Amino acid sequence: MDHEARVATLPGARFRARAQRRVRHLADAVLGADNRLRIRVTQWLITVIVYAGCGLVFGLAVHGDWVSVGGPALAWCVFVASNLVAVYIALRTGWSARFQDAGLTTVQIVMGVVAVCWAYVLAGPFRTAVLLALLLTLVYGAFSLGWRRIMAVTGFALLALVAAIVIRNGAVGADSGRPQVEGLRIDLFNLGMTTVLLPATSLVAARLSSLRGKLRLERRALKQALGEVQRLATRDELTGLPNRRHMQELLDREHARHERSPQVFSVALIDLDHFKRINDCHGHAAGDAVLRSFALTAVAGLRGQDVMGRWGGEEFLLLMPGTAADQALASVQRMLGKVRHLPYMADEALSFSAGVAEYRAGDTIAQLLEQADARMYAAKRAGRGIVRLD
Numbered sequence: 001m002d003h004e005a006r007v008a009t010l011p012g013a014r015f016r017a018r019a020q021r022r023v024r025h026l027a028d029a030v031l032g033a034d035n036r037l038r039i040r041v042t043q044w045l046i047t048v049i050v051y052a053g054c055g056l057v058f059g060l061a062v063h064g065d066w067v068s069v070g071g072p073a074l075a076w077c078v079f080v081a082s083n084l085v086a087v088y089i090a091l092r093t094g095w096s097a098r099f100q101d102a103g104l105t106t107v108q109i110v111m112g113v114v115a116v117c118w119a120y121v122l123a124g125p126f127r128t129a130v131l132l133a134l135l136l137t138l139v140y141g142a143f144s145l146g147w148r149r150i151m152a153v154t155g156f157a158l159l160a161l162v163a164a165i166v167i168r169n170g171a172v173g174a175d176s177g178r179p180q181v182e183g184l185r186i187d188l189f190n191l192g193m194t195t196v197l198l199p200a201t202s203l204v205a206a207r208l209s210s211l212r213g214k215l216r217l218e219r220r221a222l223k224q225a226l227g228e229v230q231r232l233a234t235r236d237e238l239t240g241l242p243n244r245r246h247m248q249e250l251l252d253r254e255h256a257r258h259e260r261s262p263q264v265f266s267v268a269l270i271d272l273d274h275f276k277r278i279n280d281c282h283g284h285a286a287g288d289a290v291l292r293s294f295a296l297t298a299v300a301g302l303r304g305q306d307v308m309g310r311w312g313g314e315e316f317l318l319l320m321p322g323t324a325a326d327q328a329l330a331s332v333q334r335m336l337g338k339v340r341h342l343p344y345m346a347d348e349a350l351s352f353s354a355g356v357a358e359y360r361a362g363d364t365i366a367q368l369l370e371q372a373d374a375r376m377y378a379a380k381r382a383g384r385g386i387v388r389l390d
């Protein structure tokens, strides 16, 4: 038993693995397994934690009789909790996915603004601190809302604050018989500061949002470019087959696999016969078309695990994993039979000469290729249109 396997069987390691599995299952159950859903629900979870933290501070103030709120505080809690539960159900069941704003960001911001402004009415002398939450609520939109929507919710937040101030002063006035000038001054000061700071925060948030959008587009373009670079680095442009470098990599990989667990594999070097004549008689473009057509026909007849690449010019290399020499020979002979009937070669049959070699344990890939090459040249000397295994 190797070191890793021994470690995995220790009681501590087993316990940790089981605990990790449980945490993973719990996370899947709460947040969902889908990556996008996870991001949305995690964002919602952060909101819950922020509400809980602010609620705790508020609760301590109420408990210490620093502020007296009474029944309306319970109504506020019920409002916030029911909204949070409704949003969670809408996200977690996938119901919200039908909307463009699948994370229900706008709904959550509007809900947050109402909750903050309501808390402003309830918080008495501590109401100024509550406004910090208004800024946070707007920043929340930066991650998914567009510029216009962020501005719209900012306007809504300012109107909601005006409404909260009117309601607060109305309530205080009703309690004491006349509006309290000192409290009203604080409210107007708060409103003034918020009118300046909230749009500024939203502007910063909107810039963040557009930067994120640009980054996302650039990342997508970069991914596409990388895919294209990879394709160009591994493919032959004319035939679309793997190029020589990629074939060399595949050979090395097959060799390494053989070293780990010996499994037979063979190669064939295939060289089209008298290709210069095709070019000379029909032109270079026709020669290109024949190369493409040959590649298509040859690949169409291959088995799933076989790979054919362009080795250079009119020479191709076929790698046949899990294939012994005699099967490889039969396979390449079948290919030779097929290419003789290429549609636009009616006036002259296309043929190739090929050398097949099976990998021998202990050999290098270069030795294997040399063997196939020598057999291919032997096939040429023997008259062309032949596949040789010796």
Ligand SMILES: Nc1nc2c(ncn2[C@@H]2O[C@H](COP(=O)(O)OP(=O)(O)OP(=O)(O)O)[C@@H](O)[C@H]2O)c(=O)[nH]1
Binding pocket: 238, 271, 272, 273, 274, 275, 276, 277, 279, 283, 284, 285, 286, 287, 288, 291, 312, 313, 314, 380, 384
């Ligand atoms: N059209 C075209 N021709 C190519 C390409 N690559 C190599 N060739 C041509 O292939 C021909 C190969 O000629 P040779 O090496 O003399 O071989 P051959 O005429 O096939 O004769 P044997 O191999 O002896 O049967 C040359 O004329 C090259 O120009 C290509 O990408 N497109």
